[in-house]
Amino acid sequence: MANSKNPGKSSASTVEILHPFHHEVFSASRAGHLDSRLRRFIYRPDRLAERYVKPGDCVLDFGCGPGFFTREFAKKAGDTGSVIAVDLQEEMLRLLREKLEPEGLMPRIRTHQCAQDSIGLSPEWDRKIDVAFAIFVVHEVPDPKKLFREISSLLRTEGLLFYSEPPFIVSGKEFQDNLALAQEAGFRVIESRLFFVNRAAVLRKE
Numbered sequence: 247m248a249n250s251k252n253p254g255k256s257s258a259s260t261v262e263i264l265h266p267f268h269h270e271v272f273s274a275s276r277a278g279h280l281d282s283r284l285r286r287f288i289y290r291p292d293r294l295a296e297r298y299v300k301p302g303d304c305v306l307d308f309g310c311g312p313g314f315f316t317r318e319f320a321k322k323a324g325d326t327g328s329v330i331a332v333d334l335q336e337e338m339l340r341l342l343r344e345k346l347e348p349e350g351l352m353p354r355i356r357t358h359q360c361a362q363d364s365i366g367l368s369p370e371w372d373r374k375i376d377v378a379f380a381i382f383v384v385h386e387v388p389d390p391k392k393l394f395r396e397i398s399s400l401l402r403t404e405g406l407l408f409y410s411e412p413p414f415i416v417s418g419k420e421f422q423d424n425l426a427l428a429q430e431a432g433f434r435v436i437e438s439r440l441f442f443v444n445r446a447a448v449l450r451k452e
């Protein structure tokens with residue numbers, strides 16, 4: 247059941263009640279694994295950005311970690327676009343800033359440390375996001391239903407959400423259950439695909 251060795255806030259029992267599938271938070275002490283060359287070769291974050299991000303877009307990278315995908319989203323969004331990189335762990339955001347500052351990408355990126363149960367961006371961001379990514383993170387969130395609602399509020403109408411989970415952690419049932427929660431929050435699944443070996447779906451805000 248819940249395995250919440252979280253650097254965060256909720257007690258395990260609260261987490262279990264909110265979401266029985268909740269898994270352990272990926273520790274920032276292992277952030278190096280998220281930034282390897284092998285991973286870049288496998289996931290081709292540049293191609294993901296090419297496919298879903300347009301120049302000038304406002305992008306949300308929820309659960310950004312040390313910025314493995316954020317870098318390519320920021321490059322593709324360009325000078326006229328922006329990326330909001332959100333993570334629970336300040337250490338992940340620090341690593342992201344340290345890595346992307348020398349590349350000159352930080353003027354396009356805003357980092358935001360969220361609480362475990364809420365993104366908590368101010369209402370001025372409502373309907374401002376063009377495309378959101380939640381990659382390998384929703385299973386670590388105690389209340390995915392609330393998360394999908396928050397992402398839905400942040401996206402403009404017809405904005406996209408790319409959602410992916412690793413199959414060795416998230417079962418097909420859990421993934422489908424989460425897609426149902428996303429649909430309740432106002433999304434429609436427009437594409438089901440594999441992201442390397444991972445379950446993935448693209449959803450559009452109705």
Ligand SMILES: C[S@@+](CC[C@H](N)C(=O)[O-])C[C@H]1O[C@@H](n2cnc3c(N)ncnc32)[C@H](O)[C@@H]1O
Nearest residue numbers: 272280309310311314333334335362381383386
């Ligand atoms: C497995 S890592 C994936 C990072 C990044 N998406 C990638 O694939 O390179 C999961 C990330 O989600 C973050 N995370 C976990 N629970 C979260 C929450 N409730 N809200 C925001 N971020 C969270 C962790 O701190 C970690 O950086």
